[in-house]
Amino acid sequence: MKTTNNTMLITGGTSGLGLGLAQRFHALGNTVIIAGRRADLLDETVAAHRGMESVVLDVSDPESIASAYKSVTAAHPELNVLINMAGIMLPENLLDGSALPVAEDTITTNLLGPIRMLNAFVPFLVGRDDAVVMNVSSGLAFVPLPSHPRTTRRRQPSTRTRRACACSWPTPGSRCSSWSRRRSRRHC
Ligand SMILES: NC(=O)c1ccc[n+]([C@@H]2O[C@H](COP(=O)([O-])OP(=O)(O)OC[C@H]3O[C@@H](n4cnc5c(N)ncnc54)[C@H](OP(=O)(O)O)[C@@H]3O)[C@@H](O)[C@H]2O)c1
Numbered sequence: 001m002k003t004t005n006n007t008m009l010i011t012g013g014t015s016g017l018g019l020g021l022a023q024r025f026h027a028l029g030n031t032v033i034i035a036g037r038r039a040d041l042l043d044e045t046v047a048a049h050r051g052m053e054s055v056v057l058d059v060s061d062p063e064s065i066a067s068a069y070k071s072v073t074a075a076h077p078e079l080n081v082l083i084n085m086a087g088i089m090l091p092e093n094l095l096d097g098s099a100l101p102v103a104e105d106t107i108t109t110n111l112l113g114p115i116r117m118l119n120a121f122v123p124f125l126v127g128r129d130d131a132v133v134m135n136v137s138s139g140l141a142f143v144p145l146p147s148h149p150r151t152t153r154r155r156q157p158s159t160r161t162r163r164a165c166a167c168s169w170p171t172p173g174s175r176c177s178s179w180s181r182r183r184s185r186r187h188c
Pocket residue numbers: 011012013014015016017018035036037038041057058059060085086087088089109136137138139
C-alpha cells in the first residue's frame with residue numbers, strides 16, 4: 001500500500017499497536033481518524049497530534065458501527081483505508097465455569113467486530129483508487145495458547161475472512177491487506 005496521501009480510519013487507535021500505527025501514519029502526513037470506546041483517550045491523542053481526528057466506536061455494537069460509518073464517510077468522502085486493529089485478549093479459565101462471558105465477548109469483539117466493519121465500509125471503499133483494508137490477526141491463529149482458546153480459534157476465521165475479502169476485491173491496485181492478497185492468489 002502507499003504510505004502517504006491516504007485518509008485512514010484506524011480502529012483500536014486509543015492504545016498499543018493501533019495508536020502506534022496512527023502516530024506513524026500521521027507523521028507521514030496522512031489524514032488519520034482514530035476510533036475506540038474511550039473518548040478521553042481519543043481526545044488526548046487528537047490534542048497531541050494536530051490534524052488527527054477521532055470517532056467514538058464500539059465494534060461490538062452494530063449501531064455504533066453504523067453511526068461511525070455515517071459520520072466518518074460524511075466528513076471524509078475521500079476515505080480510502082480501513083485498519084481493523086481493535087481487539088481484546090482476555091484469559092479464559094475453562095476449568096471453573098467462568099469462561100463463557102469472556103468467550104462471548106471475545107467472539108463479539110474480535111470476530112464479529114471486523115466482519116461488521118467490513119460489511120459497513122467495504123461497499124464504500126471498493127470503488128476507490130488505492131483502497132486498502134487491513135485486518136489485524138495474530139500468531140495465535142497458528143500457535144494455540146491454552147489460556148486464550150477463543151483468541152486462538154477466532155483468529156482462524158479472521159484469517160479466512162481476510163482471504164475471502166482479498167479474493168473478491170475487484171479494483172486493481174486496491175487490496176485487502178497486502179499479505180492476505182498475496183497469499184490469497186493461491187486460493188482464488
Ligand atoms: N500486542 C501484540 O503482541 C499482538 C500480537 C498480534 C496481534 N495483536 C492484535 O493486535 C490488536 C491490538 O493489540 P494491542 O496489543 O495493541 O492491544 P491494546 O493495547 O489492548 O489495544 C486494543 C485496542 O482495541 C480497542 N478496542 C477493544 N475493544 C474494542 C471495542 N469493542 N470497540 C472498539 N475498540 C475496541 C481499544 O480501545 P478502547 O478500549 O478505547 O475501545 C484499544 O485501542 C489486537 O487485535 C491484538 O489481538 C497484538
